[in-house]
Amino acid sequence: MSASSEAMVETSPKDELINLALKGGALVAGVADAAAFTAAPESHRPVDLLPGAKSVFVVGGAAPRAGDWRSPNYQHMEVTSINDRITALSLKLAHHVERKFGYYSVGFPPGVDRGQQPFVSVALAAELAGCGTASLAGPVLNAEYGFMYYAAFATTLPMEPDGPPQESACPAPECVEMWNAEGTTPCLSTCPIDKGGCLGGRLEDGKVAERSYDRARCTSRVYNYWVPGFQKALDSILSESDKESRRMMIHSTFFTRTLWSITYANVSQGQCYECMRVCPVGKEHRTLK
Amino acid sequence: MPFGFVSPEMYRRYKDEILRMSQAIQVNYPEHLPADKRKPGFSDRQMAEKLGIDEATVREIRCVAERQYYDIDEWFKAIEFKEKACRDYRRQGLSSVTKKYLKK
Secondary structure, eight states: OOHHHHHHSOOOHHHHHHHHHHHTTOSEEEEEEGGGOTTSOTTOSHHHHSTTOOEEEEEEEOOOOHHHHHOSOGGGHHHHSBSHHHHHHHHHHHHHIIIIIOOOEEEOOSSBOTTSSBSSOHHHHHHHTTSOEEOSSSSEEETTTEEOEEEEEEESSOOOOOOSOSSOOOSOHHHHHHHHHHSOOHHHHHSBGGGTSSEEEEEETTEEEEEEEEHHHHHHHHTTTSHHHHHHHHHHHHHOOOHHHHHHHHTSHHHHHHHHHHHHOSSOBOOOOHHHHTOOTTGGGGOOO | OGGGOOOHHHHHHHHHHHHHHHTSEEESOOTTSOTTTOOOOOOHHHHHHHHTSOHHHHHHHHHHHHHHSSOTHHHHHHHHHHHHHHHHHHHHGGGGTOTTTSOO
16 A cells, blocks of 8 residues: 555544543543443433543543652652643644544543542543553553553543443462462552551452552542642641641641642642552553663 | 521431441542442432432532531641651651661
8 A cells, every 4th residue: 555545544533532541642542332330320421521422532641650650759740741741632632623623622621620539530430441441550651651640521422432441450470479479569568457448358369359448548549649648737736725736737847738738739739649659550561670 | 498507406417327327437438449348428419219218418418517527636646647757757768657668
């Protein structure tokens, strides 16, 4: 086939979007059926954001660099490992669908609604689009790359859905081996729910059989210095009757850091990566010279 | 619900039940678990129907209760936890959590 005739071959809108996504920096991309979000609660499904939505396009990427995982200072990841970049790419693709193909598109906001819940679960979208599977620790893991950020948009453009992956990326073979020998896994060992952590669970026949997750405690770690931390600090400050003590609290390192953090990003930012730091899935991409 | 917040009396009356039903601590929540193991939490609307109060009140109580679940001390423990976990990983790699099965 000549170059000119190759150029005349039409690609499907889905293929075009995947190519644009990969060129734009995504590591993975896929399509979920908008009607497949049955596990999501009512009013948190794609059609609640865009009536008539047929498809959900998902992009994944912006994972922390290998060096980020090796740094002894975890605090830098708060501003270098955020979902903004992948969300911007998703919104760009949503614009492309409207301009080029003439179908409605609405990006899933990465923050939360007034009930502190996601507008639509991007994690569920990533699973239904074949980009990854839920892990014992919680985040959706891609079998090749492990942890990354995801973003998605709903559209009335019909596209062939990819569907969830056949195999789960979690637990990794190393984790199954560790479970059989020690009764724990790297993520459970790092943040055990029965010892002041967030995660509990059990493997059976090499698969996750049970899982417990203290999301209130996880909030104190992931949003350590962000809006929840600000609310906790402000509550303490307003309850303090002594003027001098109140002044010390307002100018404290915790409150100052929280205020800085709020200015860094207007959407979701993670401030705890410890369960993912020790996750073996995708470790080949985190091991450099 | 004047000014968008519930009275402290209303909050105290329902917060424990709402936290339990909404699964502030999730147990077998994920949808990929077998159906007989899965125990998803209730939505605000479902809780409102069970408790006989309106959905907006349930949402308000849940949001406040989730934030008040842990004292601010937990936020400072979080800092200690992350510093230690990050430092241990820098020193020992993956073997910081399992010395036998994963290489550094």
